Amino acid sequence: MNLLKIAYRNVSRQKRRSNLLALAIAFGVMMIILVNSLTQGLVQNTEKNFESALGGHIYLTGEVKLDSGKIANQISDPQILDAVIPQFSDYIADFQKRSTISGDFIFHSKSTTSILYGVHWDAEQSLIDSMEVVAGSLDRLGEKEAIVLPQEVANKLGVEVNEGILISFSTVTGQANVGEFTVVAITKDTMGLGFAFAYADIGYVNELVGLAPCEYQSYNLTLKDIALINPVSAKIKQALIDQGANLKPVESESDSLMSQGGMASAMFGSDKKEETWIGTRFNVGNLNDYMDMVQQIVSILNGVALGVFLIMLLITMVGLMNTFRMIMIERTREIGTMRAIGMQRKDVSKLFLLEGAILALRGIFYGVIAELVVATILHMIRFADGSSFAIILNHGHIAVPFVFSSILTITLIILFITLIAVLSPARKAAKLQPAEALRS
Known part of the structure; x- marks a missing residue:
C-alpha cells in the first residue's frame, strides 16, 4: 500500500x-x-x-415452373414447410407468411415503381411497432383494400390519406392485372439503399396475384438468437432435402441477393430458361445475404x-x-x-x-x-x-x-x-x- x-x-x-x-x-x-x-x-x-422490413431473419421462398416455361414466385407445396418448420421450434421466436406485388403505383397522371408486401396484420406486430406514421392512422389496417405507403412513394405520387391508388402488376401466371387500394396511412421510410416498401392485407394481395387466401409466397422466420442464422439455415436446407423437396442451386455472385438481378429473382420470379422440375423449388435465404x-x-x-x-x-x-x-x-x-x-x-x-x-x-x-x-x-x-x-x-x-x-x-x-x-x-x-x- x-x-x-x-x-x-x-x-x-x-x-x-x-x-x-x-x-x-x-x-x-x-x-x-x-x-x-x-x-x-x-x-x-x-x-x-432489414428484419422489420423483410419480416424476419430467414426467408423461405419457392419457385414453380409454369407450362409456359416461365418461373413463378409461388409455394405450391406448403405441406412440406408445415412438416419441416416445427422441427426448429426451439430456435424460432416468430414467423410470418407474406405475398408480394412488384408493379407500377398509379395516382391520376403520376406513377412510380415500388414493392407491396401482403402481410397478416395480426401476426406482424413488430412491423407495426416499427412504423412511424406521418399521416393517417394504423387503426384501419383491417380494411380489405387498405394500404400503408412509404412517404417516398406518397410524395412521388402526390397522394394523400383516404385517396385511392391503382397498382399495375403481373399475377403469378404472368397475366396483367390492376388492383385498387385506399391509402390509410403514410409512414416514414424505414429503409435506405433504394428500398421503399408498401404493405396491405395478404388476403387481398393473394386474390389479386392469383393465390388462394391461405397461400403465400414467402415464409419468414425470426430466430431467438440472431447469431444462429447460418447454422439454422443450413439445417433447414438439409431438412427440406430429407423431405424430398427441390432446392434452388447455389447462385453465382452476379445472381446473389444483393445484386439487382438476384434481388428481383428471389422476390418476384425470373424469366430465365432453366431446367424443369416438379412442384415447388425452394430457396432458403437469410439476413446475412443482405448484410454482406x-x-x-x-x-x-x-x-x-x-x-x-x-x-x-x-x-x-x-x-x-x-x-x-x-x-x-x-x-x-x-x-x-x-x-x-x-x-x-x-x-x-x-x-x-x-x-x-x-x-x-x-x-x-x-x-x-x-x-x-x-x-x-x-x-x-x-x-x-x-x-x-x-x-x-x-x-x-x-x-x-x-x-x-x-x-x-x-x-x-x-x-x-x-x-x-x-x-x-x-x-x-x-x-x-x-x-x-x-x-x-
Whole structure:
C-alpha cells in the first residue's frame, strides 16, 4: 500500500508531463472505442431495419415452373414447410407468411415503381411497432383494400390519406392485372439503399396475384438468437432435402441477393430458361445475404480504427519509455536514498510499474469519458427523413452503444503495453547501486 501511495504522489507532482501522457493514451482509447461502438450500432440498426422490413431473419421462398416455361414466385407445396418448420421450434421466436406485388403505383397522371408486401396484420406486430406514421392512422389496417405507403412513394405520387391508388402488376401466371387500394396511412421510410416498401392485407394481395387466401409466397422466420442464422439455415436446407423437396442451386455472385438481378429473382420470379422440375423449388435465404455489404463497410472501419489505435499505441509506448528514462535520471539521488534506507530492488521496479499503470488508467478514464461525450453528441444529431443513411439509423439517429467488453479489452491491452514500455527503465532503476546513486 505504501508503494501505491508513493507511486500516486510521484505521478501527481509532475502534473503537466503526466497529463500529456494520459491525454495521448486517452485519444487512442477514445478513437478505438468510438469507432467500435459506431460499427456495432451500424450493424445492429441495419439488422433491425432489414428484419422489420423483410419480416424476419430467414426467408423461405419457392419457385414453380409454369407450362409456359416461365418461373413463378409461388409455394405450391406448403405441406412440406408445415412438416419441416416445427422441427426448429426451439430456435424460432416468430414467423410470418407474406405475398408480394412488384408493379407500377398509379395516382391520376403520376406513377412510380415500388414493392407491396401482403402481410397478416395480426401476426406482424413488430412491423407495426416499427412504423412511424406521418399521416393517417394504423387503426384501419383491417380494411380489405387498405394500404400503408412509404412517404417516398406518397410524395412521388402526390397522394394523400383516404385517396385511392391503382397498382399495375403481373399475377403469378404472368397475366396483367390492376388492383385498387385506399391509402390509410403514410409512414416514414424505414429503409435506405433504394428500398421503399408498401404493405396491405395478404388476403387481398393473394386474390389479386392469383393465390388462394391461405397461400403465400414467402415464409419468414425470426430466430431467438440472431447469431444462429447460418447454422439454422443450413439445417433447414438439409431438412427440406430429407423431405424430398427441390432446392434452388447455389447462385453465382452476379445472381446473389444483393445484386439487382438476384434481388428481383428471389422476390418476384425470373424469366430465365432453366431446367424443369416438379412442384415447388425452394430457396432458403437469410439476413446475412443482405448484410454482406454492411459487413464489408464494418471491416474497413474496424481496420482503419485498428490502424489508428496501433499507431497511437506505438507513439505512446515510445513516449512512456523516454519519459520513464528521464524520470529515472531525475530521481537517481531519490532512488539511492530509498535503497539506502532499506527499499529492495524489486520494490523500486514495482514503483515504476505502478506509476506507469496509474498513468495508463488515468488515460483510459479520460478516453472513456471523452468517448461518452462524443457518442452523446452524435446520438443527438437527427438526420432528415428519407436520408440515404436511413438503413443504418435508428429512427433518424446514429446508434452508439456502450460496449463494455470492448472497453475491458482495450484497458487490458493498454495496461500490458504500458507495463512493457516501463519495464526496461524500471529494471535499470532497480539496478542502481545506492552509493553511486547518492553521489550523482
